Amino acid sequence: MTLFGMGRGKEKPLPAGAQADAGTVTAHVTVKPAPDKRRNVEIIVIDCNSGDTLFKARYVSALKSDFAAYNAACARIDGFVAESELYLLEAPATNAIMPSIKNVEKGSRW
Secondary structure (H helix, E strand, O other), X not given: OOOOOOOOOOOOOOOOOOOOOOOEEXXXXXXXXXXXXXXXXXXXXXXXXXXXXXXXXXEEEOOOOHHHHHHHHHHHHHHHHHHHOOEEOOOOEEOOOOOOOOOOOOOOOO
């Protein structure tokens, strides 16, 4: 089970006889807010060896948060990578505001 997309983009073991760089791709997701509370999403998947663009998509998402739009884009990337039998090198880079957990050491009596 993944929580908040953790575990997504981890390196997968290569099959026997495959080169380390053969079929590896990297991805980038750009999420821009639109004036009507929707998100403009751009996905780019690039081959690590040749630098060629393998997959490019632009669409308007009705999702109302950057995180939700990023997760929907990652699902599309995962589908393309699985269909093309490629390996995603790392989690897709993004400009979206992602949730983070911060520990605050508060000087209280508790």
